[in-house]
Amino acid sequence: MPLASVFIFIGCLSISAVPPFNGFISEYMIFRTIISSISYFAPLQSFLLVVILMVAAAALALTGALVAFCFVKFFGICFLGMTRSKEAENAKEPGKPMIMALASAAVLCLLLGIFPNYAIKLIDSVGSQLIYIKLLTTNWSLLPSEYYPANNSRLSIPSGLIALLLVVLGAIVLLVVMALRKRTFVQRYNTWDCGYTKLNSKMQYSATGFSKSLRIIFRGLFKPVRDLEITEGIAPYHIKAGRYTTSTVKFFEKYLYQPFVKSIIYFSRKIRFTIQTGSIHAYLMYFFGIMVLMLLYYSFTA
């Protein structure tokens, strides 16, 4: 799926906040907001807020890096290396409508990354009603609206210049490579396999293996469980079959969402057995009660 993979790749890049894509603009704006807020609140001696902002910034930085980790894993395991399954080997390009959908999203990622001011202006009209400050002064432009923000509220994103810088440097490198290309020879050969000569797709890093180090480092959070079953053959160490299972605890699901969901289900059960008994007499009684209440309400308000 060469074409689809390119568009998915662009999506991966923009969510990992790579300039000049839209994810970068979003993360950049969040960090600039944090910086402006700290520089505004620190002289006002509101230290609790400053410390909270600091923790938020550090957490966002870690999250941003882990997002990159996640999407390298996703793209690398799905699209790169040797094919990992029969299905992957026979993968075909999806139909035109699907390609179009991917392409339009990818193009938007790039456009919003290079001309973010247009989108920011739309959002700005909402924000400015709440805080009476406009982020942008000009409509939209390739260059940031101001020299550098003289006061806290103005935002200038060097998006156009970033794209320009990358294009210029890219062109220079392209020229150099074109010149070098004439003199050298490219040979395609097998991946280096330590002299084993039978490198197969199962020797590659798997998705689980790729994030193993993260599971170990954050084991307090994920509580990974590992189980290895080995069926031995004629002699010990002569392994006939092996079965490896690993699982992690979904921390937030288990300790945040599930208790919440469980308590809601618990209360609705209770209510069901006390109010919704299934007897039609009781339901007619409810109708009657509500009618009386509504009539009373009407007579008092009118």
Place this chain on the structure above:
Amino acid sequence: MFVSMLKFIFQMFFILLISPLFTGVIRKIKSKIQHKIGASVFQPYYDLIKLLKKDLVVSNTSSWIYNVAPYVYFITSLAAAMCLPVVYQLRGFSLYTDLLVIVYFFVAGRIFMALAGLDTGSTFGGMGSSRELLISALVEPALFLIIITVGANPEIASTSVFSIYDYVVENSSNTFSTINILLFAAMLMVMIAESSRIPVDDPSTHLELTMVHEAMTLEYSGRHLAFIEMGTYIKQLVFMTFMANILIPLGLNAESLIVGLGIYLLKIVVITILVGVIEINTVKFRLFSLPNYAVIALIIAVLGFLTRFVLR
């Protein structure tokens, strides 16, 4: 416009010309401490020239990402270097550049290199990219806190390199303040981790399993490898420039360009000596003791932050 273009070109050639030198200097310092003669400080240049002339071997299983990644890595590193002028006089072209953007350029290069590591289908490549991303994720909070501490100073309130340089030059008299020393220490740790140097990663062992960055680039040869090496040298120099110009701003306000460049080179050499001495006195950490390393860097950065904004 013309002057700022000249400045741009000067900065680019200066960075390209000078960045391999400091890797050579670090190697020389390490050899000297071990009472070896060591290779010439210009050895990285010879290696690069040799690599550029060599033919390439490209893996059968690789896709276009493998072929593009070295150039993207190089371009993003160079773009990051263009955001940080080496001397105060050159800041003209960096009117709109930004400290945060530098970090994101590095993120871009790293993502491409990690994907290229997975692209060849080699076990080492996958291992290298997994670990490289892990290390960078661990030191990222410290790096951002350093930048925020520099940028969120109420007198700057921006991450624009232009206004930071202006502020730093005005206040270059109190170079050795507590904040600067703390941030410098944190940045040194981040720099060592990001440029794959010894306590974190050992690029010169003979075993692929102990490498991180080199395991990822194991399959590369010829000019691909030359561009990757160059990208790494530039990346290292960007971090050193950050330390030299923003965290030890002493002498950044020099009148003439030549004196400024001389002071800059002197400061970078001091930092390389520091890095060399650290390398020679430590061994590579276990991968799973790296979180401790990252947390120490983070704590130092947090102390710097609190010193600037809370304990005034």
